[in-house]
Amino acid sequence: xxxxxxxxxxxxxxxxxxxxxxxxxxxxxxxxxxxxxxxxxxxxxxxxxxxxxxxxxxxxxxxxxxxxxxxxxxxxxxxxxxxxxxxxxxxxxxxxxxxxxxxxxxxxxxxxxxxxxxxxxxxxxxxxxxxxxxxxxxxxxxxxxxxxxxxxxxxxxxxxxxxxxxxxxxxxxxxxxxxxxxxxxxxxxxxxxxxxxxxxxxxxxxxxxxxxxxxxxxxxxxxxxxxxxxxxxxxxxxxxxxxxxxxxxxxxxxxxxxxxxxxxxxxxxxxxxxxxxxxxxxxxxxxxxxxxxxx
Numbered sequence: 001x002x003x004x005x006x007x008x009x010x011x012x013x014x015x016x017x018x019x020x021x022x023x024x025x026x027x028x029x030x031x032x033x034x035x036x037x038x039x040x041x042x043x044x045x046x047x048x049x050x051x052x053x054x055x056x057x058x059x060x061x062x063x064x065x066x067x068x069x070x071x072x073x074x075x076x077x078x079x080x081x082x083x084x085x086x087x088x089x090x091x092x093x094x095x096x097x098x099x100x101x102x103x104x105x106x107x108x109x110x111x112x113x114x115x116x117x118x119x120x121x122x123x124x125x126x127x128x129x130x131x132x133x134x135x136x137x138x139x140x141x142x143x144x145x146x147x148x149x150x151x152x153x154x155x156x157x158x159x160x161x162x163x164x165x166x167x168x169x170x171x172x173x174x175x176x177x178x179x180x181x182x183x184x185x186x187x188x189x190x191x192x193x194x195x196x197x198x199x200x201x202x203x204x205x206x207x208x209x210x211x212x213x214x215x216x217x218x219x220x221x222x223x224x225x226x227x228x229x230x231x232x233x234x235x236x237x238x239x240x241x242x243x244x245x246x247x248x249x250x251x252x253x254x255x256x257x258x259x260x261x262x263x264x265x266x267x268x269x270x271x272x273x274x275x276x277x278x279x280x281x282x283x284x285x286x287x288x289x290x291x292x293x294x295x
Contacts, residue, residue: 001059001082003089006049009037015051016061020073021212025132025252026274028216029101030063030071032209048095052082060086064095069279072102072110079106087113099125099281111280118282125279126169127257131271132214134250136241140268142230144197146238148190153201157183157192160204164221168256192219193242195235203231205239214250215243220262237269 006012013034020027020034036043044065052060059082061073070090074082087110090097100110104127115122149157161182162174186192186206195203203226206219217240222232240251253271255263267273 001052001054001085003085004051004053005089005093006051009034009041009047009049012049012051012061012063013038015053015058016073019058019061019075023274024211025214025250026130027073028130028209028211028214028252029254029277030061030073031211032216033063033065033071035211036209048093050086050089052086062086064097067096067098069099069101069281070097070110072100072106074103074106080109083110083113086110087117090114091117097282099279101125101128101277101279104276104278107278107280111282115282120282123281123283125281128254128277128279129257129263130252130254130274130277131266132250132252132274133240133266133269133271134244135270136237136244137268137270138237138241140230140233141237142234144195144202144231144234146193146195146235146242149187149192149194149204151187153194154180154183154187156194156201157186157204160221160223161219163223164219167221186219193235193239195231195238197231202226202229203235205232205235207239207243210248213248214252215248217243217251217253220253233265233269236266240269 020031024031037047046066048064048066050062051058059075060079062070064070097114100107100114102110111122158176158179161179162176165171165174191208192204192206194201203222204219205217207215208218209216217236220232220236243251253266254277255266257263
């Protein structure tokens, strides 16, 4: 087996793209981030890219946009030796890993190996499920309209991103300056959409991480006092339909399995489960991790 650290996104994609696109929706996180780096090398301040292969081809791949969690991908088979090699390589390179996210069993193996090697505490962060949608159930869309967020919505976006982070247990005390930066980026990228009902903004959702055939929906948020009225359902369903109409073959999203309400909502819209991911973070000797899907 050989561990290969990539200084260029092109060589990383050369080794991984074919494999990731075999299940494009399920692998949307790593694939979408890698393609984002390819399209805009300045999007992230620092990125670590590594693959592990043998004479048969790719075994493992890992990507980390510092300081976020390590995103891991693996081929089917016995990957214990490969995980040990990856952990050793990260330690030798002095990469500070705050946590890991990936397919359930693979993430569990990496997390246990990392925690054992550096003597840190291992905490399960979140059980997640990846969903894919190819046809929207139009019956769930209620009254209102979807529109692109504009400059006058900046304050709503800042507050919405901050509250989303708390709802998703990303943090109990959002950094409002960083939330403002995220909101500004969403406006500049024209990636966040709002649902209006009777002239009032009542929900939001964003598109993110486009791949060759699909795109991810995230940052779904409705103010607490407006929940239970179907606004998020209408917002996500209409945005998903708009994305399909624009040429994408599918939409994907991550859900927190601890939130049965959101999982039910997305399935009612037409999203179908593909597989489970787990996120772990490391403490006592390692930096705290991040949670959820905000990329």
